[in-house]
Amino acid sequence: MSDTEKDLLEGQTVAIIGAGSMGGSIARGLVESGALPGEQVLVCDHNPGKLAALAQQAGVRTFATSAEMLAEKPGIVVLAVKPQVLAPVLEQHAADLDGALVVSIAAGVTLATLEAALPGARVVRVMPNLPVSVRSGASAITGGASAGEADVATVQALFATLGSAKVMREDQLDA
DSSP states (O other): OOHHHHHHHTTOOEEEEOOSHHHHHHHHHHHHTTSSOGGGEEEEOSOHHHHHHHHHHHOOEEESSHHHHHTTOOSEEEEOSOHHHHHHHHHHHTTTTTTOEEEEOOTTOOHHHHHHHOTTSEEEEEEEOGGGGGTOEEEEEEEOTTOOHHHHHHHHHHHHTTEEEEEOOGGGTTO
C-alpha cells in the first residue's frame, strides 16, 4: 500500500453491511493488510456465527443490526449484500446515509438506482472479484454524480488493499 493510499484511509472508520463471502473478505483484508486496525472496521450481519468468526479472526467490531452500527457514524459504508436484498436496506437507511460515502458492491445495481434511493449520499459502485478473499482480487470502481475525486480515490485506496483497483466507466463494470 502506497503512502498516498495510507493517508487516504488514515483515521477512517469503515462499516460493512453484510458479512458474507465478499463483506467478510473486505473486512478481513482491511485488517490483515494493515490498512485499518480492527476497531475501525465495523460489520453487521443477520448471522451471529459469521460475526463471531470475523471478530475472532480479524478483531473487527460487530453489530447485530445495521441501525446500531450506523449510529456509530462511520466515514465509509460498504453495502455488501446481495442485489435482491439491497432495496430494503437502502429504504431502511436512506436517512442514516445522508452525506455519507456509500460503496455498493451489488452486481447489476446501477449508480442511477443507488443515487435515486440515496439522494443525500456520495455513491461509489465497485465490482470486486472473489480473489479479494486472498487479497489478490481485481476491483473496478466508478463514482456517482455526487462522489468527488477524493471520494473515488479513497474507495480506490480501500480496495487496493485487496488487490488491484482501477477506476472505470460504469458501462465497463458489468463486462
